[in-house]
Amino acid sequence: MSEEDDRAEILALIHANRIGIWTKNYELWSSCFVHAPYITRWGYNVQGGPFVRRSWDELARRAVSVFAGGGEMPYDANFAHNTTVENLTLRIYGDMAWAAFDQQYPQSGHPGFRGSGLTHELRVFERHEGRWKIAVLGHMGNDGFHDGAAILELDAEGTIHWASAEALRRLEDDDDLVIRNGRLRVRDAACQRRLTAALAWAANVDSGYNSGRGSLPIVQGAGEGLPTRVWWVQVEGGVIYFLMDGQGLTEARLDVAAAIYGLSAGQRRLAGLVADGQSLPDAAREMGISANTAKTHLQRIYDKTGVHTQPALVRVLLSVGMPL
Structure with a gap:
């Protein structure tokens, strides 16, 4: 088998693993893995934090609820078939290979899956009886905000990379927030300075060798005895979020x-x-x-x-x- 054939088979395996889990096809999903005590699945998501699963037996046991139709990962043909693999780095050495890549999921209406849909992935593959299988699966995803969350994903300059439907709806009638040239801005000059400082702080949180997390409030007061508005800048896993209602x-x-x-x-x-x-x-x-x-x-x-x-x-x- 040529390296080009190996690359095509491994890419098909990446897609098959995702398709199997989202279409409740246990046979397809199971066929993607090495069935051995040493295999590992680790990851991070907003809903549950970091996790580690060791051995095929543990992985298969924990997947039972998913394939039984539980709400943890609802059936979603859109997730299964319309997700793209991007920024793929794939290295093949004999009967072992590894891949680092991003998966861009479509926007979804599922509870617990609110965000830009971008995940970061790592795989280690082994060839068994002429077929590539997954031995290590790593996953990091930041999606997981509650239904109806008014939230935007920004960069250090305030450029909007993603916004929830609720955030866009509220911004249409917001007297204090505005989008200018693709960037989120606060009409009040003092609050804009606070937002600029908070975004710079958030970008710096992720500037070191290890990542960090945190949140800062942006407070706008209309005067003594009058309503006060509070927004939040939150950084998580290197991603900066602006929360319009961080209750x-x-x-x-x-x-x-x-x-x-x-x-x-x-x-x-x-x-x-x-x-x-x-x-x-x-x-x-x-x-x-x-x-x-x-x-x-x-x-x-x-x-x-x-x-x-x-x-x-x-x-x-x-x-x-x-x-x-």
């Missing part, structure tokens, strides 16, 4: 800040409502307290945190570092 990040940071600054339950709730964009009168109504009581809560939060305006308060509370 989970906001709540987690507020919980830590409440513990650090000694906020009471009422003060913590008021801080959460203010950070969620409610005006002080609206927050008071939601809490079932008078406007004066809300003002008293707010003043005590100011005393504990050392700030004197709502925008500054939100920035301080959301800038508290998360425990590892």
Whole structure:
């Protein structure tokens, strides 16, 4: 068999492995692997973090739920047949070979698969009885945001590489955010400077030998007692995201800040409502307290945190570092 034939067979094997898993074809999927104790599948995804699977028996056992029609990986002929292999590096040495490549999946409506659809892949192959098989499978994917997430994937300059349908819908009527020449911009000059600094920070997080992760809030205040807007810049696996509604990040940071600054339950709730964009009168109504009581809560939060305006308060509370 020529090297050209080997390359064609290995590329077909890469596609067959993906087609088998997404079309629930166990025989096809199983035929792609070496059935031996030493085979390994490792990877990372946003939903579950890093994982390692060792031996064919473990891999096959864990795949049972997938092929039984469970919701973990729903049937998807589009994923199976319309995903492209890009940036392929393939090296063949006798009866062993390895490949590093990207897979670009189509946009999908499946719960748990929200993002640009780009994954990074590694394979080690062995030839058994004249046929190439997978001995090691590595996978890294960043998709996994919840349904309806308003999120954009940016570079360090703010250029938009991908945006969710919800983000595009909201941007059409957004008074504060705008797309100019393909880049995300904040109309408020001070907030734009914060966004520029946050993107530079995010790009630097991934500048070293090892990658990093983290998130920074972008807080825009309309004035004392008026609604405050919070956006998040998040970096994960070298990818920069702009979250228009990072409620989970906001709540987690507020919980830590409440513990650090000694906020009471009422003060913590008021801080959460203010950070969620409610005006002080609206927050008071939601809490079932008078406007004066809300003002008293707010003043005590100011005393504990050392700030004197709502925008500054939100920035301080959301800038508290998360425990590892």
